Amino acid sequence: MNAFGGPFAVSTHELARRPGESRHLNTTVLAPQDLGSDIIAVPLDGPIELDLLLESVLEGVLVTGRVRTMARGACVRCLEDVELPLDLSIQELFAYPERMEAARESGAEDAEERMLIGETADIEPTVRDAIVLGLPFQPVCAEDCPGLCPTCGERLDSDPGHRHEVRDPRWSALAALTEREEKS
Ligand SMILES: [Zn+2]
Ligand SMILES: [Zn+2]
Known part of the structure; x- marks a missing residue:
């Protein structure tokens, strides 16, 4: 029934429909494919540490926290290998489906908002966006390379x-x- 699963599928079982409840989630997952550009990326299966707080709110479950991983690439000036540690913050509301529909009907459509699937939040797109936006367009081995x-x-x-x-x-x-x- 669930079309997705895997390491980025976060269960909100003990939180959903219980506003005020929260729980910490500290886990390490493996990087999916194409997490970056040709110049710099998190390699496939590279470890990604997730340090998250899941909070039950009226609209759904709010996920806040940090994403830590290591990107690899090449310096655009001298072509040396570059290792770039990333420590990024994320925040995303995973709304209950009926909340999303109500918001849409009232014309307040928020394209940024994601939806809970059952009691599961698929955080892969959130993590992917944070990492891709957190990578430099022009990585350098040193600022003064x-x-x-x-x-x-x-x-x-x-x-x-x-x-x-x-x-x-x-x-x-x-x-x-x-x-x-x-x-x-
Ligand atoms: Zn020379
Ligand atoms: Zn360089």
């Missing part, structure tokens, strides 16, 4: 002082440009 040498492609961080023989200073800028173009 100097990137790659435009002339030879060496990581400048491992050899900051290295130089290339400059032919004619007037043409060196142009030469560097041409070399870069030849590379790409």
